[in-house]
Amino acid sequence: MEFWFSEFHLPGLKYSLKVKECLYSGKSEYQRLDVFETEEFGRAFTLDGILMVTEKDEFVYHEMMAHLSSNIHPNPKRALVIGGGDGGTIRELARYDSFEEIHLCEIDKHVTDVCLEYFPNVAGILKSDERVKLYFEDGIKFLENKKNYYDIICIDSTDPIGPAVGLFKEDFYKLCYESLTEDGIVIAQSESPWYHLPIIKDVQDSFRKIFPISKLATASLLAYQSGFWSFSIGSKRYNPIEDFNLEKAEKIEKFTKYYNSGIHKASFVLPNYVKKIFR
Ligand code: AAT
Known part of the structure; x- marks a missing residue:
């Protein structure tokens, strides 16, 4: 089964990365945190579903x-x-x-x-x-x-x-x-x-x-x-x-x-x- 991360940018536009593996998911007092191993951008760190850091860029x-x-x-x-x-x-x-x-x-x-x-x-x-x-x-x-x-x-x-x-x-x-x-x-x-x-x-x-x-x-x-x-x-x-x-x-x-x-x-x-x- 394929697993994709999508960031919803605009009501009619989303940005998606194919995920090989979810390495971490957690919740802090302030936000939800996820780390994904992605196919194109290496590791990616997201907060509340928004990309913060990718190894690629x-x-x-x-x-x-x-x-x-x-x-x-x-x-x-x-x-x-x-x-x-x-x-x-x-x-x-x-x-x-x-x-x-x-x-x-x-x-x-x-x-x-x-x-x-x-x-x-x-x-x-x-x-x-x-x-x-x-x-x-x-x-x-x-x-x-x-x-x-x-x-x-x-x-x-x-x-x-x-x-x-x-x-x-x-x-x-x-x-x-x-x-x-x-x-x-x-x-x-x-x-x-x-x-x-x-x-x-x-x-x-x-x-x-x-x-x-x-x-x-x-x-x-x-x-x-x-x-x-x-x-x-x-x-x-x-x-x-x-x-x-x-x-x-x-x-x-x-x-x-x-x-x-x-x-x-x-x-x-x-x-x-x-x-x-x-x-
Ligand atoms: N270096 C690129 C990553 C970031 S993350 C920005 C950080 O700001 C988050 O870790 C968040 O917890 C922290 N932050 C948010 N509000 C406050 C605050 N009031 N005081 C101190 N830290 C705060 C930048 C990402 C840019 C995203 C573009 N779409």
Whole structure:
């Protein structure tokens, strides 16, 4: 008998992967967690029936979150990832020697436990790098007590449902602003330009109100809705395009599978149907 995982994207559209084996199923206080061995994408991790990590393409999203932000800061020392309990964004941040502290604030410890067991190449860094500290709490509450602390904040959150709703609100971005140092940078996953343009517009409108510099980047991936994803950057001093650091990118691209200097620059070039949100 064949077994397929389907993610329901739109009322008339679903995305399906043929499953060889279900490796794990469980329920936490916050969500349902599943790990599948799929025929096309290797292992896949889902939360409430939505793909979070696949072995095939996880590098795209995680590299973009970490490198678009860290590249443009000349000497980032403290980073925070909110959400992202799988560890992928942390793995990429950890490539920079300049970081002294890399914090993870994930609401659901169950996510990290499952990823440590089933995705060692993604989550392993959470145990192996002594700069990494794990906090299992709500990202919003966590930031209320942190002022002027982080150089980089990566908002690596689920889609805006359940506990992640607040991570897409202007008040939360204000908290991020206050928790950043005077030249800090925040990057947030901001959903798909094909399916979620109103969400992208809201995030961008908020960033523009709060940060002197705000930009939108995109990337092509496989596992998230429509295969085309966006990242919103808010920055206090450095411009993601003008302050691009070629030397840093060339060092990093020895390790990366998606990000490189050309991708950094090109990712800020937007199609007209996306640009229209700024008019
Ligand atoms: N690294 C790619 C994986 C993710 S998962 C996002 C994580 O955000 C989940 O583990 C979830 O438990 C966590 N999370 C949700 N709300 C909060 C919160 N309020 N505070 C802290 N962590 C939270 C990103 C997937 C993108 C999906 C695209 N379709």
